[in-house]
Protein backbone atom coordinates (compact mmCIF):
# COMPACT_ATOMS: atom_id res chain seq x y z
CA UNK A 488 0.00 0.00 0.00
CA UNK A 489 1.75 3.16 -1.17
CA UNK A 490 1.32 6.60 0.41
CA UNK A 491 0.00 7.79 -2.97
CA UNK A 492 -2.94 5.42 -2.80
CA UNK A 493 -3.68 6.46 0.77
CA UNK A 494 -3.56 10.13 -0.29
CA UNK A 495 -5.87 9.47 -3.23
CA UNK A 496 -8.31 7.63 -1.00
CA UNK A 497 -8.27 10.52 1.47
CA UNK A 498 -9.25 12.79 -1.42
CA UNK A 499 -12.17 10.53 -2.25
CA UNK A 500 -10.78 8.48 -5.14
CA UNK A 501 -12.90 5.34 -5.40
CA UNK A 502 -10.29 3.26 -7.15
CA UNK A 503 -7.90 3.96 -4.34
CA UNK A 504 -10.60 2.80 -1.95
CA UNK A 505 -10.88 -0.41 -3.95
CA UNK A 506 -7.13 -0.98 -3.61
CA UNK A 507 -7.46 -0.57 0.13
CA UNK A 508 -10.29 -3.10 0.12
CA UNK A 509 -8.23 -5.57 -1.88
CA UNK A 510 -5.29 -5.17 0.47
CA UNK A 511 -7.15 -5.41 3.78
CA UNK A 512 -10.13 -7.64 3.09
CA UNK A 513 -8.20 -10.74 4.17
CA UNK A 514 -7.24 -9.30 7.51
CA UNK A 515 -10.61 -7.73 8.29
CA UNK A 516 -12.66 -10.75 7.31
CA UNK A 517 -10.49 -13.38 8.98
CA UNK A 518 -10.14 -11.48 12.23
CA UNK A 519 -13.88 -10.84 12.33
CA UNK A 520 -14.59 -14.49 11.54
CA UNK A 521 -12.32 -15.76 14.32
CA UNK A 522 -13.93 -13.43 16.81
CA UNK A 523 -17.59 -14.11 15.96
CA UNK A 524 -17.26 -17.62 14.41
CA UNK A 525 -19.98 -17.17 11.78
CA UNK A 526 -19.40 -16.36 8.16
CA UNK A 527 -22.53 -14.25 7.73
CA UNK A 528 -21.69 -12.20 10.79
CA UNK A 529 -18.11 -11.75 9.71
CA UNK A 530 -19.42 -10.47 6.36
CA UNK A 531 -21.61 -7.94 8.14
CA UNK A 532 -18.71 -6.75 10.26
CA UNK A 533 -16.52 -6.55 7.19
CA UNK A 534 -19.10 -4.42 5.44
CA UNK A 535 -19.35 -2.12 8.43
CA UNK A 536 -15.57 -1.80 8.72
CA UNK A 537 -15.09 -0.79 5.10
CA UNK A 538 -18.05 1.59 5.14
CA UNK A 539 -16.44 3.24 8.16
CA UNK A 540 -13.15 3.43 6.28
CA UNK A 541 -14.98 4.92 3.28
CA UNK A 542 -16.76 7.54 5.37
CA UNK A 543 -13.92 8.49 7.67
CA UNK A 544 -10.86 8.28 5.52
CA UNK A 545 -11.09 11.98 4.63
CA UNK A 546 -10.53 12.67 8.33
CA UNK A 547 -7.68 10.15 8.61
CA UNK A 548 -4.71 12.19 9.83
CA UNK A 549 -1.97 9.62 9.27
CA UNK A 550 -0.84 9.87 12.88
CA UNK A 551 -0.96 6.12 12.96
CA UNK A 552 -0.46 4.00 9.87
CA UNK A 553 -3.46 3.14 7.72
CA UNK A 554 -2.85 -0.48 8.70
CA UNK A 555 -3.13 0.20 12.43
CA UNK A 556 -6.15 2.41 11.84
CA UNK A 557 -8.01 -0.28 9.88
CA UNK A 558 -6.96 -2.96 12.38
CA UNK A 559 -8.41 -0.85 15.17
CA UNK A 560 -11.70 -0.27 13.37
CA UNK A 561 -11.91 -4.01 12.72
CA UNK A 562 -11.40 -4.97 16.36
CA UNK A 563 -13.78 -2.27 17.49
CA UNK A 564 -16.56 -3.43 15.16
CA UNK A 565 -16.02 -7.11 15.89
CA UNK A 566 -16.04 -6.64 19.65
CA UNK A 567 -19.06 -4.39 19.55
CA UNK A 568 -20.85 -6.95 17.42
CA UNK A 569 -19.99 -9.91 19.59
CA UNK A 570 -20.92 -8.08 22.79
CA UNK A 571 -24.27 -7.19 21.29
CA UNK A 572 -24.72 -10.82 20.26
CA UNK A 573 -23.73 -12.25 23.60
CA UNK A 574 -26.44 -10.16 25.22
CA UNK A 575 -28.99 -11.65 22.86
CA UNK A 576 -28.05 -15.30 23.08
CA UNK A 577 -26.09 -17.11 25.71
CA UNK A 578 -23.89 -20.07 25.08
CA UNK A 579 -21.24 -21.26 22.68
CA UNK A 580 -21.66 -20.73 18.98
CA UNK A 581 -21.93 -23.96 17.03
CA UNK A 582 -19.16 -24.71 14.63
CA UNK A 583 -20.24 -23.47 11.23
CA UNK A 584 -19.69 -26.34 8.78
CA UNK A 585 -20.63 -24.28 5.76
CA UNK A 586 -17.66 -22.01 6.21
CA UNK A 587 -14.67 -23.65 4.59
CA UNK A 588 -13.58 -22.42 1.22
CA UNK A 589 -13.79 -24.91 -1.58
CA UNK A 590 -10.44 -26.60 -2.14
CA UNK A 591 -11.11 -29.15 -4.90
CA UNK A 592 -7.47 -29.75 -5.73
CA UNK A 593 -6.59 -30.80 -2.23
CA UNK A 594 -6.14 -34.35 -1.19
CA UNK A 595 -9.20 -35.58 0.71
CA UNK A 596 -7.11 -36.50 3.74
CA UNK A 597 -5.64 -33.01 3.88
CA UNK A 598 -9.12 -31.64 3.79
CA UNK A 599 -10.25 -33.80 6.66
CA UNK A 600 -7.19 -32.74 8.65
CA UNK A 601 -7.96 -29.16 7.83
CA UNK A 602 -11.54 -29.60 8.98
CA UNK A 603 -10.41 -31.21 12.19
CA UNK A 604 -7.97 -28.41 12.79
CA UNK A 605 -10.69 -25.81 12.23
CA UNK A 606 -12.78 -27.52 14.88
CA UNK A 607 -9.85 -27.49 17.29
CA UNK A 608 -9.35 -23.77 16.69
CA UNK A 609 -13.02 -23.14 17.21
CA UNK A 610 -12.98 -25.00 20.49
CA UNK A 611 -9.82 -23.30 21.75
CA UNK A 612 -10.98 -19.80 20.89
CA UNK A 613 -14.44 -20.46 22.29
CA UNK A 614 -12.81 -21.31 25.60
CA UNK A 615 -11.13 -17.90 25.93
CA UNK A 616 -12.33 -14.56 27.20
CA UNK A 617 -12.97 -12.07 24.44
CA UNK A 618 -9.90 -9.98 25.20
CA UNK A 619 -7.67 -13.09 25.30
CA UNK A 620 -9.19 -14.39 22.10
CA UNK A 621 -8.53 -11.07 20.37
CA UNK A 622 -4.85 -11.19 21.34
CA UNK A 623 -4.47 -14.82 20.22
CA UNK A 624 -6.16 -14.14 16.89
CA UNK A 625 -3.93 -11.16 16.22
CA UNK A 626 -0.77 -12.93 17.37
CA UNK A 627 -1.10 -16.58 16.34
CA UNK A 628 -3.37 -16.35 13.31
CA UNK A 629 -2.52 -12.94 11.89
CA UNK A 630 1.10 -12.95 13.03
CA UNK A 631 1.19 -9.48 14.58
CA UNK A 632 4.04 -8.70 16.95
CA UNK A 633 3.36 -7.74 20.57
CA UNK A 634 4.12 -4.14 19.64
CA UNK A 635 1.62 -4.16 16.77
CA UNK A 636 -1.07 -5.68 19.00
CA UNK A 637 -0.36 -3.10 21.68
CA UNK A 638 -0.66 -0.28 19.11
CA UNK A 639 -3.86 -1.70 17.66
CA UNK A 640 -5.58 -2.15 21.00
CA UNK A 641 -3.88 0.86 22.63
CA UNK A 642 -2.75 -1.13 25.63
CA UNK A 643 0.75 -1.62 27.08
CA UNK A 644 2.90 -4.43 25.67
CA UNK A 645 2.97 -6.08 29.09
CA UNK A 646 -0.81 -6.29 29.05
CA UNK A 647 -0.63 -8.01 25.67
CA UNK A 648 1.95 -10.41 27.07
CA UNK A 649 -0.09 -11.28 30.16
CA UNK A 650 -3.27 -11.84 28.12
CA UNK A 651 -1.42 -14.19 25.80
CA UNK A 652 0.06 -16.00 28.77
CA UNK A 653 -3.32 -16.46 30.45
CA UNK A 654 -4.91 -17.48 27.16
CA UNK A 655 -2.30 -20.20 26.63
CA UNK A 656 -2.60 -21.40 30.20
CA UNK A 657 -6.34 -21.73 29.66
CA UNK A 658 -5.77 -23.69 26.43
CA UNK A 659 -3.33 -26.01 28.17
CA UNK A 660 -5.82 -26.57 30.99
CA UNK A 661 -8.48 -27.43 28.43
CA UNK A 662 -6.12 -29.89 26.81
CA UNK A 663 -5.36 -31.56 30.14
CA UNK A 664 -9.00 -32.01 31.06
CA UNK A 665 -10.15 -33.18 27.64
CA UNK A 666 -9.24 -36.53 26.16
CA UNK A 667 -6.57 -35.91 23.53
CA UNK A 668 -8.70 -37.16 20.64
CA UNK A 669 -11.33 -34.60 21.49
CA UNK A 670 -8.95 -31.74 21.00
CA UNK B 671 16.07 -18.78 36.05
CA UNK B 672 14.04 -21.52 37.71
CA UNK B 673 11.62 -23.86 35.92
CA UNK B 674 8.59 -21.66 36.69
CA UNK B 675 10.24 -18.59 35.17
CA UNK B 676 11.41 -20.63 32.20
CA UNK B 677 7.91 -21.92 31.54
CA UNK B 678 6.41 -18.44 31.75
CA UNK B 679 8.92 -17.24 29.24
CA UNK B 680 8.14 -20.20 27.00
CA UNK B 681 4.42 -19.40 27.05
CA UNK B 682 4.96 -15.89 25.79
CA UNK B 683 8.17 -14.45 24.36
CA UNK B 684 9.81 -17.73 23.40
CA UNK B 685 6.83 -19.20 21.52
CA UNK B 686 6.24 -15.87 19.81
CA UNK B 687 9.85 -15.23 18.82
CA UNK B 688 9.97 -12.06 20.88
CA UNK B 689 12.73 -13.20 23.22
CA UNK B 690 16.06 -11.36 23.42
CA UNK B 691 19.17 -13.16 22.22
CA UNK B 692 20.77 -13.36 25.68
CA UNK B 693 17.73 -14.81 27.40
CA UNK B 694 17.16 -17.16 24.49
CA UNK B 695 20.60 -18.72 25.01
CA UNK B 696 19.93 -19.18 28.72
CA UNK B 697 16.51 -20.67 28.08
CA UNK B 698 17.71 -23.10 25.44
CA UNK B 699 20.56 -24.36 27.57
CA UNK B 700 18.00 -24.95 30.36
CA UNK B 701 15.78 -26.88 27.92
CA UNK B 702 18.72 -29.04 26.93
CA UNK B 703 19.13 -30.19 30.52
CA UNK B 704 15.58 -30.11 31.97
CA UNK B 705 13.14 -32.75 30.76
CA UNK B 706 10.07 -31.17 32.41
CA UNK B 707 10.58 -27.85 30.74
CA UNK B 708 11.36 -29.48 27.41
CA UNK B 709 8.09 -31.45 27.61
CA UNK B 710 6.22 -28.33 28.64
CA UNK B 711 7.61 -26.51 25.62
CA UNK B 712 6.60 -29.27 23.19
CA UNK B 713 3.09 -29.51 24.64
CA UNK B 714 2.59 -25.75 24.67
CA UNK B 715 3.76 -25.47 21.10
CA UNK B 716 1.49 -28.30 19.90
CA UNK B 717 -1.55 -27.20 21.85
CA UNK B 718 -1.53 -23.45 21.79
CA UNK B 719 0.39 -22.42 18.68
CA UNK B 720 0.36 -25.04 15.93
CA UNK B 721 -3.41 -25.24 15.34
CA UNK B 722 -3.48 -21.50 14.70
CA UNK B 723 -0.54 -21.61 12.35
CA UNK B 724 -2.51 -24.03 10.18
CA UNK B 725 -5.67 -21.90 10.37
CA UNK B 726 -7.45 -21.43 7.08
CA UNK B 727 -7.54 -18.04 5.50
CA UNK B 728 -11.03 -17.40 4.21
CA UNK B 729 -11.49 -15.45 1.04
CA UNK B 730 -14.83 -16.61 -0.36
CA UNK B 731 -16.78 -13.58 0.86
CA UNK B 732 -14.57 -11.04 -0.86
CA UNK B 733 -16.83 -10.46 -3.88
CA UNK B 734 -20.08 -10.63 -1.88
CA UNK B 735 -18.98 -7.99 0.58
CA UNK B 736 -17.62 -5.79 -2.20
CA UNK B 737 -20.97 -5.89 -4.00
CA UNK B 738 -22.79 -4.90 -0.81
CA UNK B 739 -20.36 -2.08 -0.23
CA UNK B 740 -20.98 -0.75 -3.72
CA UNK B 741 -24.68 -0.75 -2.95
CA UNK B 742 -24.17 1.07 0.35
CA UNK B 743 -21.95 3.65 -1.30
CA UNK B 744 -24.51 4.31 -4.05
CA UNK B 745 -27.27 4.69 -1.47
CA UNK B 746 -25.17 7.04 0.55
CA UNK B 747 -24.52 9.19 -2.51
CA UNK B 748 -28.25 9.41 -3.15
CA UNK B 749 -28.77 10.56 0.41
CA UNK B 750 -26.22 13.38 0.34
CA UNK B 751 -27.95 16.79 0.24
CA UNK B 752 -28.58 18.49 -3.10
CA UNK B 753 -26.08 21.26 -2.43
CA UNK B 754 -23.35 18.65 -2.96
CA UNK B 755 -24.83 17.27 -6.16
CA UNK B 756 -26.17 18.39 -9.51
CA UNK B 757 -29.69 19.73 -9.12
CA UNK B 758 -32.29 17.34 -10.41
CA UNK B 759 -35.82 18.36 -11.30
CA UNK B 760 -37.21 17.32 -7.93
CA UNK B 761 -34.42 19.10 -6.09
CA UNK B 762 -35.10 22.25 -8.11
CA UNK B 763 -38.74 22.20 -7.14
CA UNK B 764 -37.87 21.54 -3.54
CA UNK B 765 -35.56 24.53 -3.67
CA UNK B 766 -38.23 26.76 -5.10
CA UNK B 767 -40.74 25.69 -2.50
CA UNK B 768 -38.33 25.58 0.38
CA UNK B 769 -36.25 28.73 0.05
CA UNK B 770 -38.84 31.46 -0.60
CA UNK B 771 -40.55 30.93 2.76
CA UNK B 772 -38.55 33.55 4.66
CA UNK B 773 -38.95 35.92 1.70
CA UNK B 774 -42.70 35.45 1.90
CA UNK B 775 -42.77 36.20 5.61
CA UNK B 776 -40.69 39.34 5.17
CA UNK B 777 -43.03 40.43 2.37
CA UNK B 778 -46.02 40.08 4.67
CA UNK B 779 -44.16 42.09 7.28
CA UNK B 780 -43.49 44.91 4.81
CA UNK B 781 -47.14 44.99 3.66
CA UNK B 782 -48.30 45.14 7.26
CA UNK B 783 -45.98 48.08 8.02
CA UNK B 784 -47.29 49.99 4.99
CA UNK B 785 -50.87 49.12 5.95
CA UNK B 786 -50.27 50.33 9.48
CA UNK B 787 -49.06 53.74 8.29
CA UNK B 788 -51.93 54.07 5.85
CA UNK B 789 -54.42 53.21 8.56
CA UNK B 790 -52.96 55.51 11.20
CA UNK B 791 -52.97 58.38 8.69
CA UNK B 792 -56.55 57.89 7.43
CA UNK B 793 -58.50 56.56 10.41
CA UNK B 794 -59.64 59.28 12.74
CA UNK B 795 -60.64 57.23 15.79
CA UNK B 796 -57.49 57.00 17.93
CA UNK B 797 -58.83 54.21 20.17
CA UNK B 798 -59.36 51.86 17.21
CA UNK B 799 -56.02 52.71 15.68
CA UNK B 800 -54.23 51.84 18.87
CA UNK B 801 -56.01 48.53 19.05
CA UNK B 802 -55.14 47.71 15.45
CA UNK B 803 -51.58 48.72 16.01
CA UNK B 804 -51.27 46.38 18.97
CA UNK B 805 -52.65 43.43 17.02
CA UNK B 806 -50.45 44.14 14.04
CA UNK B 807 -47.35 44.32 16.15
CA UNK B 808 -48.12 41.05 17.84
CA UNK B 809 -48.67 39.41 14.49
CA UNK B 810 -45.46 40.86 13.13
CA UNK B 811 -43.51 39.73 16.14
CA UNK B 812 -44.81 36.21 15.77
CA UNK B 813 -44.07 36.08 12.09
CA UNK B 814 -40.55 37.40 12.53
CA UNK B 815 -40.07 34.75 15.17
CA UNK B 816 -41.24 32.01 12.81
CA UNK B 817 -39.01 33.33 10.05
CA UNK B 818 -35.87 33.43 12.14
CA UNK B 819 -36.59 29.99 13.54
CA UNK B 820 -36.86 28.54 10.06
CA UNK B 821 -33.59 30.09 8.96
CA UNK B 822 -31.94 28.73 12.08
CA UNK B 823 -33.25 25.23 11.35
CA UNK B 824 -31.98 25.47 7.83
CA UNK B 825 -28.56 26.66 8.94
CA UNK B 826 -28.33 23.81 11.38
CA UNK B 827 -29.31 21.32 8.70
CA UNK B 828 -26.70 22.61 6.27
CA UNK B 829 -24.03 22.83 8.95
CA UNK B 830 -24.71 19.21 9.80
CA UNK B 831 -24.02 18.06 6.27
CA UNK B 832 -21.09 20.33 5.61
CA UNK B 833 -19.40 19.40 8.82
CA UNK B 834 -18.79 15.79 7.86
CA UNK B 835 -15.35 15.68 9.34
CA UNK B 836 -15.73 13.29 12.19
CA UNK B 837 -12.70 12.59 14.23
CA UNK B 838 -14.07 9.57 16.05
CA UNK B 839 -11.22 7.86 17.79
CA UNK B 840 -11.44 4.13 17.58
CA UNK B 841 -8.74 3.53 20.13
CA UNK B 842 -10.68 4.78 23.07
CA UNK B 843 -13.69 2.60 22.51
CA UNK B 844 -11.47 -0.43 22.06
CA UNK B 845 -9.96 0.35 25.43
CA UNK B 846 -13.36 0.17 27.03
CA UNK B 847 -13.45 -3.52 26.35
CA UNK B 848 -10.15 -4.14 27.98
CA UNK B 849 -10.01 -1.92 30.99
Ligand SMILES: [Zn+2]
Nearest residue numbers: 673676704707
Ligand atom coordinates in the same frame (compact mmCIF):
# COMPACT_ATOMS: atom_id res chain seq x y z
ZN1 LIG C 1 13.06 -26.69 33.94
